[in-house]
Amino acid sequence: MLDDADRRILRHWLAEPGAPRGALAERAGVTPATLGRRLEKMRASGVIKAVRARIDWRALGYAVEVSLRFTLDKTNPRAFDEFIAAARGVPEVVGIETFLGRVDVRLNAVARDMGHWQEVYREKILGLPHISEVEALMLISTIKESEGLPL
Amino acid sequence: MIDLDDTDRALLRGLSLEGDLSAGELGRRLGLSQPAAWRRVKRLEEAGVLQGLRIETDRAALGFGVTVFLGVKLAAKGRGSFEDFERAVVAIPEVQVVQHVLGLFDYRLRVVARDIPDFERVLRRRVMTLPGVGNVEANVLLSEEARPGPIG
Numbered sequence A: 001m002l003d004d005a006d007r008r009i010l011r012h013w014l015a016e017p018g019a020p021r022g023a024l025a026e027r028a029g030v031t032p033a034t035l036g037r038r039l040e041k042m043r044a045s046g047v048i049k050a051v052r053a054r055i056d057w058r059a060l061g062y063a064v065e066v067s068l069r070f071t072l073d074k075t076n077p078r079a080f081d082e083f084i085a086a087a088r089g090v091p092e093v094v095g096i097e098t099f100l101g102r103v104d105v106r107l108n109a110v111a112r113d114m115g116h117w118q119e120v121y122r123e124k125i126l127g128l129p130h131i132s133e134v135e136a137l138m139l140i141s142t143i144k145e146s147e148g149l150p151l
Numbered sequence B: 001m002i003d004l005d006d007t008d009r010a011l012l013r014g015l016s017l018e019g020d021l022s023a024g025e026l027g028r029r030l031g032l033s034q035p036a037a038w039r040r041v042k043r044l045e046e047a048g049v050l051q052g053l054r055i056e057t058d059r060a061a062l063g064f065g066v067t068v069f070l071g072v073k074l075a076a077k078g079r080g081s082f083e084d085f086e087r088a089v090v091a092i093p094e095v096q097v098v099q100h101v102l103g104l105f106d107y108r109l110r111v112v113a114r115d116i117p118d119f120e121r122v123l124r125r126r127v128m129t130l131p132g133v134g135n136v137e138a139n140v141l142l143s144e145e146a147r148p149g150p151i152g
Helices: A004-015 A021-028 A032-044 A079-087 A114-125 B006-017 B023-030 B034-046 B079-089 B116-127
Strands: A048-055 A064-072 A093-100 A105-111 A131-145 B050-057 B066-074 B095-102 B107-113 B133-146
Touching: A004 A021, A004 A032, A004 B050, A021 A032, A032 A048, A048 B006, A064 A079, A064 A114, A079 A093, A079 A105, A105 A114, A131 B079, B006 B023, B006 B034, B023 B034, B034 B050, B066 B079, B066 B116, B079 B095, B079 B107, B107 B116, B116 B133
Parallel strands: none
Antiparallel strands: A048 B050, A064 A105, A064 A131, A093 A105, A093 B133, A131 B095, B066 B107, B066 B133, B095 B107
C-alpha cells in the first residue's frame, strides 16, 4: 500500500521526471535515502512499471506522425489478435492501443515525409487483416505530454 | 537531422526500455567504455532525439482506473479560439496529453479519472466548459503497448 510520502514522491517525480534526486526529495519532504528506498519499493511492487527514454521521432527525421483509428470486422472472433499481431510487424508503428467505443484499435505511426507515408499507408497499413474502417488524424503539434496524475 | 549508426540504434533501443540506465551499464551491454557511451547519449540529447524520461505507472493501482481519449472539435475556428482552448486545457490536471491534429477532430486529449463517475465529473465540469468546445467523442482505453518503432 502507498502512504502519503509515496504519493508525494510520485506526484513530484511524474510532474518532472528529469529532476535531480536531491531536489525531488526536498519537494516531497523526505531524505534522499528515504526517496531511494521508496522508489525501489514502488518499482519492485509494480506501481512503477517502467522508466523509458522519450524519443522524438521528428529529430530522427520522421517528420510525419499519424494517429490511425480502426474499426475492425468483429464477426471474426480472432480479428483483434490477428490485427495486433500483424501491426507489431510494421516497424513504423510506434504504439498500439485498444479501446471501448467507436474506435476499436489505434495505431500511432511515423514516416519520414508524405511520400514515405503514402508507401507505409498503402503497402503496410492497408494490408493489415480485418479492417472494416480506418480514419487518420495527422499530428500538427503536441501541446502537452505528461504522465502526471492528480495524486 | 542526425545520422545514426548501429550502436546508436542499439543504444536508443536499450534506453527506450530502460531510460535510466547509467552510461556505465549501457556501455557494458553494448561493449563500449563508460565515456564512449556517455558521449553518444550526450550527442543524442543535444540533437533533441532523447527528450527526457517517461515514467510508466500502474495507474489502476494508484487509484486511476479509467483512461479516456477524447476527440474534440472546436465550434469556432480562427487563431484566437485555438489559443484560448489550449491555454485552458493544459491547466486541467486530469488531462495528460493534448495534441493538435488535422482530420476528423481538432484535438486529441488523454484524460485520467478514478472511475466512470469521476470521468463524468471531469468531462462535464472541466472539458465541456472549455472555451470553444464543439463536438466531443470519447473512447475508453483498454490496453496500450509501446513499440520500438523504426529503430527496432
